[in-house]
Amino acid sequence: MTKIGLEIHCQLTKLESKLFCSCKANYREFEANHNICPVCMGLPGSLPRLNQKAVESATSIALALTCDTPEKIAFFRKNYFYPDLPKNFQITQLNVYGDMSVGGEGYVSVEDKKIKIRRIQLEEDPGRIIYEGASERTKITLVDYNRAGTPLVEIVTDPDFESPRQVRVFLNILSDLLENLGVAEPGLEGAMRADGNVSIEGGNKVEIKNIGSFHDLEKALHFEITRQQSLFERDIEIAQETRHWDDRRKITVSSRSKEEDQDYRYFLENDIPWVTIDQSTRDRLKENMPESISSKKERYIEKFDIAPQVADIIASDRYYSKLFENAYSDDNAKDIANLITTDVIGFIDTKEKQQNSKITSKHLSDLIDAINSKTITRNSAKVALQEIMKSGKDTKFVLDEMDLGQVSDSSEIDTIISQIFEEEKQAVIDAKERPETVNFLVGKVMQKTKGKADPVKTLELIKSKLNQ
């Protein structure tokens, strides 16, 4: 039996400032070492000033993950020497004498399984080490402290996962949840990272670190499970150790450093007094919390009879659900949802495209109105969408400009059908013999009318012409 546990780090990039100073939490836009101050550089005599908003964001995450949230939280120092750590200790949290971090036990439902969250803690991100130089001999190490002090939430799970696939599903749910909460942007490079630990058949636990992306995590877990299984089959004991993911060779490698033996000498960070998070604060945070993805999904299914897969896609993504929420009325909700999942998603499938797209909820409701009133065809709507996405122009204007109005006048369609019957003689014979091939002729009419012909009417007319 395979057991996998996770340690996920997520930056609270939606915050204005770092965890203990007023430097920017969004350090990415700065030149190296230009988003620093005496506090995040740990200069002699500087003191941390706790960003209360970070405590609230982290508490929101804990509440959203159904974790216990203690009345009072404390910070600890984790002492170790590393060049990216300006103070040579990290201010973090610890649950040693009961719950003292922002979140205690909670769970996330993944398919039919409950994954237990062990704890959630708020801590500071270290700086970044950059290695440069072509060869071993010319290698130099650079440190950029812009990231140092960025608010980071660590989420630790129990070893409840049985497969890398389950891990992937969980991480998708978690990153959707964090984004939906409006506290993080998991899509940003390096904003969300995960380490895993793996054991099989009740053997020793192996931790895997240095994993760049969720995609790599899945690969690393697969590799590690296979490695452990092959040892197990040959009766070789699996050593309890930390291994690093080698991105180049796509394997895990035993770490030379004895990280597991390191003694961090944790003790209370006395420069930050205990923080009280009282019931009224928690109530306020809960109240201000956006609707959860699961409750949104349920609402879509129950209230609008939207298909579960469609509801899931829209509820899980902040961009799609916002489009949907602002577009629907009681009559057209299902149509709007289908338009999003069949057509919008095809054009706008990345965060970048979401950012650049000019489509508004009004466009969607206008398009559905046009389809339902038979002003345009479904196909024309798709063509119009593509244009609207780029220009953002008014729907009616685009429909007129592109001449997308539906042709439902029978005589007009009839004329076109006669032309097609002339051009596609063989197809007409086929269609007479095998009625299921009639769609070819319908397609030809659509082609000729650039999708504007009313498809239902077209089919009717073709059928009656074939029977003549």
Place this chain on the structure above:
Amino acid sequence: MNLNTSILKYIEDVKSGTFTVEEFTAETLQRIKDVDSDVHAYLSLNDSALNDAKLIDQKISSGEKIGQCYGFPISIKDNICITGTKTTCASKILENFIAPYTATVINRLQDEDAVITGKTNLDEFAMGLTTEFSAFGPTKNPWNLDYVPGGSSGGSAASVAANECLASLGSDTGGSVRNPASFCSVVGLKPTYGLISRYGLISYANSIEQIGPMTKTVKDSAFLLNIIAGQDANDDTTIDNDNVNYLENIEDGIEGKKIGIIKEMTTSEGLSSEVSTATKDAIGDFESLGASCEEVTLPTIPYTVAAYYTITSTEAGSNLARYDNIRYGYELESEGYEYNSYISKSRAKFGPEVTRRIILGGFVPSAGHAGKYFLKALKVKSKLISEINKAFEKFDYLISPTAPVQPFKFGEKIDDPVTLMLLDYNTVTANLTGKPAISVPYRVINGLPIGMQIMANSLNEKSLFQSAYALESKTNLPEVPL
């Protein structure tokens, strides 16, 4: 011009035109020139002091709004940061560190037009009781240059005692303001934890230390506290003091007050007979002032020094970890080193006492040892807090001599760290409990000073000053023979 004057008298004289700020500053700088080669109170001087004084004179003559300090000269312990000046902590490791920002206390002093004379000597990173652990040579006691001035704020105490300034700011982690105040016959206050911002004070043991004023008189101490106390957005541990005026009613006396004489601190083995006699005299004085004195026992006190060194070493080990010479520090070529070998080479610049405490600080909180040492020390601390809180239910003040002995000669105790540590016996309690404590000059016997310590309950500095002022008024001390 008499440099042996109080801040309050100085302000009167400047206001009445007896002398200008520039004149007094020039005279003070001359005094530093004359005596500091012997005393070695200062590590560096403020080059613009005279210019700062002139500007304040201009403000006065032009009728501009003038700060409360009227340009009185003040020295600053060299572990407090001032923009653009060297802040060395008397350590080779920060020998060339120039602070890019200013401590809150300094901003408050400068906003009120104080003139900073320079930065004063200390035991390296404030760890010591004699200034003998300064990497730049010890400070001498102005009362007798063969004797230690106490520490770690020995430079600050000596600068005030030798009339090289009118006041100084020190820092007190386990007695570092009060001990040298006692040894040099000046007033030294360790306020309630959180009363004064530590922003810009280079941390040694941040959970218990405070900046404290060192002055010639109790009233000057209250005056300075008025300026530097209070909440600071840059230090989350600061507390609101409701803008108390510590000078107000300072002469109200202590009639009817209850004083507890701490048994463990007045009967300890290490107490000298001179200090013991002086303590008895002080008790007599308090009674003659109308207070009632009674012995009180705090049974945890014998464990406090051990707990103090355990806690401070743990915090020091962590606070001093940042000195790896990577972001700032001294010249040391990194070529050819990997990280660990580079930092062990660069950190070898720490002096012996700092090294000792860093090593201790790596051990006592470590896995497998924390239960026996660090966590036990925290228990001592919380037990002591409940004992002292109980005592303050009954008493207004708790008294003892500040140090168990008078100043001693250089080299006498430096090779015996444990004996040196016991000098803290009477002072660490105020730090471990966060209570305010003041050392008041009380006697000069055989040419060497003795100070008395008064402790009060948290945030009761105003009452503390009243008792200190009352005791001070009972004394008649000689002038420093320098």
